[in-house]
Amino acid sequence: xxxxxxxxxxxxxxxxxxxxxxxxxxxxxxxxxxxxxxxxxxxxxxxxxxxxxxxxxxxxxxxxxxxxxxxxxxxxxxxxxxxxxxxxxxxxxxxxxxxxxxxxxxxxxxxxxxxxxxxxxxxxxxxxxxxxxxxxxxxxxxxxxxxxxxxxxxxxxxxxxxxxxxxxxxxxxxxxxxxxxxxxxxxxxxxxxxxxxxxxxxxxxxxxxxxxxxxxxxxxxxxxxxxxxxxxxxxxxxxxxxxxxxxxxxxxxxxxxxxxxxxxxxxxxxxxxxxxxxxxxxxxxxxxxxxxxxxxxxxxxxxxxxxxxxxxxxxxxxxxxxxxxxxxxxxxxxxxxxxxxxxxxxxxxxxxxxxxxxxxxxxxxxxxxxxxxxxxxxxxxxxxxxxxxxxxxxxxxxxxxx
Amino acid sequence: xxxxxxxxxxxxxxxxxxxxxxxxxxxxxxxxxxxxxxxxxxxxxxxxxxxxxxxxxxxxxxxxxxxxxxxxxxxxxxxxxxxxxxxxxxxxxxxxxxxxxxxxxxxxxxxxxxxxxxxxxxxxxxxxxxxxxxxxxxxxxxxxxxxxxxxxxxxxxxxxxxxxxxxxxxxxxxxxxxxxxxxxxxxxxxxxxxxxxxxxxxxxxxxxxxxxxxxxxxxxxxxxxxxxxxxxxxxxxxxxxxxxxxxxxxxxxxxxxxxxxxxxxxxxxxxxxxxxxxxxxxxxxxxxxxxxxxxxxxxxxxxxxxxxxxxxxxxxxxxxxxxxxxxxxxxxxxxxxxxxxxxxxxxxxxxxxxxxxxxxxxxxxxxxxxxxxxxxxxxxxxxxxxxxxxxxxxxxxxxxxxxxxxxxxxxxxxxxxxxxxxxxxxxxxxxxxxxxxxxxxxxxxxxxxxxxxxxxxxxxxxxxxxxxxxxxxxxxxxxxxxxxxxxxxxxxxxxxxxxxxxxxx
Numbered sequence: 001x002x003x004x005x006x007x008x009x010x011x012x013x014x015x016x017x018x019x020x021x022x023x024x025x026x027x028x029x030x031x032x033x034x035x036x037x038x039x040x041x042x043x044x045x046x047x048x049x050x051x052x053x054x055x056x057x058x059x060x061x062x063x064x065x066x067x068x069x070x071x072x073x074x075x076x077x078x079x080x081x082x083x084x085x086x087x088x089x090x091x092x093x094x095x096x097x098x099x100x101x102x103x104x105x106x107x108x109x110x111x112x113x114x115x116x117x118x119x120x121x122x123x124x125x126x127x128x129x130x131x132x133x134x135x136x137x138x139x140x141x142x143x144x145x146x147x148x149x150x151x152x153x154x155x156x157x158x159x160x161x162x163x164x165x166x167x168x169x170x171x172x173x174x175x176x177x178x179x180x181x182x183x184x185x186x187x188x189x190x191x192x193x194x195x196x197x198x199x200x201x202x203x204x205x206x207x208x209x210x211x212x213x214x215x216x217x218x219x220x221x222x223x224x225x226x227x228x229x230x231x232x233x234x235x236x237x238x239x240x241x242x243x244x245x246x247x248x249x250x251x252x253x254x255x256x257x258x259x260x261x262x263x264x265x266x267x268x269x270x271x272x273x274x275x276x277x278x279x280x281x282x283x284x285x286x287x288x289x290x291x292x293x294x295x296x297x298x299x300x301x302x303x304x305x306x307x308x309x310x311x312x313x314x315x316x317x318x319x320x321x322x323x324x325x326x327x328x329x330x331x332x333x334x335x336x337x338x339x340x341x342x343x344x345x346x347x348x349x350x351x352x353x354x355x356x357x358x359x360x361x362x363x364x365x366x367x368x369x370x371x372x373x374x375x376x377x378x379x380x381x382x383x384x385x386x387x388x389x390x391x392x393x394x395x396x397x398x399x400x401x402x
Numbered sequence: 403x404x405x406x407x408x409x410x411x412x413x414x415x416x417x418x419x420x421x422x423x424x425x426x427x428x429x430x431x432x433x434x435x436x437x438x439x440x441x442x443x444x445x446x447x448x449x450x451x452x453x454x455x456x457x458x459x460x461x462x463x464x465x466x467x468x469x470x471x472x473x474x475x476x477x478x479x480x481x482x483x484x485x486x487x488x489x490x491x492x493x494x495x496x497x498x499x500x501x502x503x504x505x506x507x508x509x510x511x512x513x514x515x516x517x518x519x520x521x522x523x524x525x526x527x528x529x530x531x532x533x534x535x536x537x538x539x540x541x542x543x544x545x546x547x548x549x550x551x552x553x554x555x556x557x558x559x560x561x562x563x564x565x566x567x568x569x570x571x572x573x574x575x576x577x578x579x580x581x582x583x584x585x586x587x588x589x590x591x592x593x594x595x596x597x598x599x600x601x602x603x604x605x606x607x608x609x610x611x612x613x614x615x616x617x618x619x620x621x622x623x624x625x626x627x628x629x630x631x632x633x634x635x636x637x638x639x640x641x642x643x644x645x646x647x648x649x650x651x652x653x654x655x656x657x658x659x660x661x662x663x664x665x666x667x668x669x670x671x672x673x674x675x676x677x678x679x680x681x682x683x684x685x686x687x688x689x690x691x692x693x694x695x696x697x698x699x700x701x702x703x704x705x706x707x708x709x710x711x712x713x714x715x716x717x718x719x720x721x722x723x724x725x726x727x728x729x730x731x732x733x734x735x736x737x738x739x740x741x742x743x744x745x746x747x748x749x750x751x752x753x754x755x756x757x758x759x760x761x762x763x764x765x766x767x768x769x770x771x772x773x774x775x776x777x778x779x780x781x782x783x784x785x786x787x788x789x790x791x792x793x794x795x796x797x798x799x800x801x802x803x804x805x806x807x808x809x810x811x812x813x814x815x816x817x818x819x820x821x822x823x824x825x826x827x828x829x830x831x832x833x834x835x836x837x838x839x840x841x842x843x844x845x846x847x848x849x850x851x852x853x854x855x856x857x858x859x860x861x862x863x864x865x866x867x868x869x870x871x872x873x874x875x876x877x878x879x880x881x882x883x884x885x886x887x888x889x890x891x892x893x894x895x896x897x898x899x900x901x902x903x904x905x906x907x
Contacts, residue, residue, distance in 0.1 A: 028707035
């Protein structure tokens with residue numbers, strides 16, 4: 001073994017370090033630097049995740065008495081040339097200005113990823129009782145209406161390394177929309193999975209996309225539709241609710257399957273109880289966003305509030321605005337009512353986009369929707385989309401991006 | 403409202419956070435602008451299902467303990483930023499596949515490290531030990547240079563610090579070879595190249611040995627609540643010292659005064675002014691947001707001459723079983739197809755090197771009871787992305803990467819990972835391009851190779867980036883990449899700004 005001898009390295013090389021660098025720099029061109037989009041990684045990032053998408057309503061298709069589909073195309077005039085590609089199951093967060101309010105709503109894309117490449121998105125909106133946004137859209141949007149949307153978002157997607165190859169989809173009401181996208185993606189060959197869809201409705205006339213689903217099923221043996229009607233019997237349909245027995249009846253026998261659930265809160269509550277008896281592993285049960293949290297005061301854990309409404313002070317980039325916030329509305333909704341452009345996307349406590357700092361005040365955050373990062377709790381950060389005031393609140397909020 | 407500040411820091415990455423905290427703590431009216439809705443850049447966390455994932459940190463060097471604080475500990479402590487540090491005393495396990503391969507686990511602590519090396523490669527102990535003696539010598543030389551305010555006496559350097567001069571001007575491999583280290587021992591130690599993104603035959607020895615020494619002496623540290631804890635603790639210092647942080651506030655332009663000094667920026671369409679601007683944003687992007695005639699020729703040529711540093715592909719897995727049930731017992735495992743770092747580097751996008759971490763080994767309750775997380779890292783450049791990659795093919799591309807490395811690790815270790823994946827997320831240079839906004843999604847700024855090494859950067863610091871009122875900090879700055887280097891540059895740059903501002907008053 002040679003004796004350690006650093007002397008074989010020339011120490012005078014040390015004196016070359018600076019001249020070598022200066023030489024390298026002097027030899028380089030002084031040309032302008034390429035823009036970010038000229039790099040592949042940045043180009044693809046920008047295509048998949050544009051800061052926002054300017055769309056316009058191209059066509060409106062009636063689905064049921066209270067449900068319409070909106071075909072959206074890029075609004076080049078406002079700066080969007082191409083639609084961002086997405087995974088079936090993702091949603092767009094739509095920004096709406098209604099009177100003095102500025103608010104967002106997440107709507108699942110009901111079109112297929114392939115259609116996005118052809119320049120078309122489809123959102124399907126159902127009128128919700130007491131809703132603001134759905135009424136506004138259904139009553140006001142017409143061909144030509146400009147729509148401000150986010151990039152595609154959300155994780156209610158088929159992941160081949162995680163999910164079973166066979167998906168049992170459980171849809172209720174407007175929860176059908178992401179499954180239309182998934183069924184089409186499977187038929188298009190863009191997702192390699194089987195989908196058995198149990199679609200719960202009150203009656204046949206409430207069921208959307210029936211013809212299309214039948215067409216897909218006819219041409220693609222990886223997709224099957226089972227309509228489950230609660231209020232009336234119909235030929236070829238199951239009568240009742242989506243129970244454990246019904247899931248067992250249609251789920252693949254002797255094979256693992258993933259359950260994807262999308263529907264109203266009542267359906268989640270019902271179906272989750274049914275699923276418990278099936279003994280599925282947790283990884284095989286996936287829920288779409290739970291949606292906005294209502295009636296916090298009915299929770300057993302609700303501590304009670306001394307008044308019906310409180311003062312909410314919002315600090316945003318050094319500006320301060322004061323407003324009233326009712327105890328049964330989230331801090332986000334209070335800001336939206338007052339026209340404050342606060343950021344939001346999922347409105348369910350999970351995406352973290354509304355991440356804001358609670359400077360002072362007591363709040364109630366229902367445990368079931370508290371999906372903050374651990375360190376957020378130590379430093380007083382909250383997700384205003386699922387945070388209710390219990391007293392006067394001061395909140396530091398970042399501005400919504402355009 | 404007031405749009406004038408003493409200091410504006412652009413970008414709340416690791417260095418930007420420390421810079422803003424240092425400025426605010428010293429009484430300067432400080433504004434930190436961040437384009438994202440969270441602080442930290444890479445130093446953050448993300449949630450999927452019941453898991454909160456660490457997105458980037460493998461192990462933080464130069465932390466130390468309360469009793470023996472190293473630079474990072476001192477910076478956080480000095481600022482009053484609290485962190486619940488957890489420590490890992492195994493350096494890493496290195497597995498080279500194939501018949502000439504090896505499977506070695508190294509432990510921290512200089513003597514234990516040397517012992518574990520001797521066990522792996524009998525007869526190498528003296529040459530390995532010599533590395534740490536060399537670090538001592540280099541530190542003495544650096545202390546002397548610092549004492550002489552960067553203008554050391556040439557003769558003293560030649561006579562007393564010759565080994566420093568040799569080390570600082572050669573590659574890590576040159577130095578190890580000169581010390582008579584057997585090839586296998588050298589390859590094992592050089593496993594760490596992945597953390598700097600440059601293979602050890604062109605990586606500056608001073609830089610590499612300094613990093614090695616930090617890991618060996620202090621071990622590695624991790625924050626208990628992911629890197630998000632680090633970033634929020636620094637943000638808390640800024641806010642608690644009267645500074646402001648504006649999130650979702652992307653800077654779109656740098657403003658210059660008539661004399662060519664930076665005097666402010668534009669964010670959210672508003673002009674904001676400051677006496678000093680500190681950029682945690684890479685010079686390439688800053689220059690693209692500046693009027694062309696304001697950029698000094700040297701800086702523009704330097705930007706054109708540089709190569710971007712490496713990025714990574716990463717796979718985050720939330721598992722529905724424990725690490726014991728999986729059969730995993732290591733925090734960090736490096737897996738390589740070839741023992742030689744150069745060949746690992748050349749084959750990086752095919753079959754080079756990857757790292758697998760299981761945070762539960764260091765922080766058992768870092769995921770819910772009955773679960774664990776795995777974190778795969780594959781160093782690749784943004785320019786390694788396939789030419790024919792399209793947005794619509796991207797999900798498939800990500801899943802192919804994940805499938806390949808999971809399968810390789812399952813086979814190598816005799817594990818069953820795939821059936822237990824409850825959550826999965828895959829990142830690539832595209833992801834880092836999205837979140838960091840760096841060219842090619844580099845996470846390491848500029849490549850620390852050849853002429854652009856640590857020593858060259860530090861030696862030429864005064865002649866580069868000379869625009870008055872503008873300083874740079876972060877992985878792209880003098881110290882290169884890694885959390886600790888970023889914290890150190892943020893600290894150093896902000897202290898200089900504080901000093902200048904105090905002198906001006």
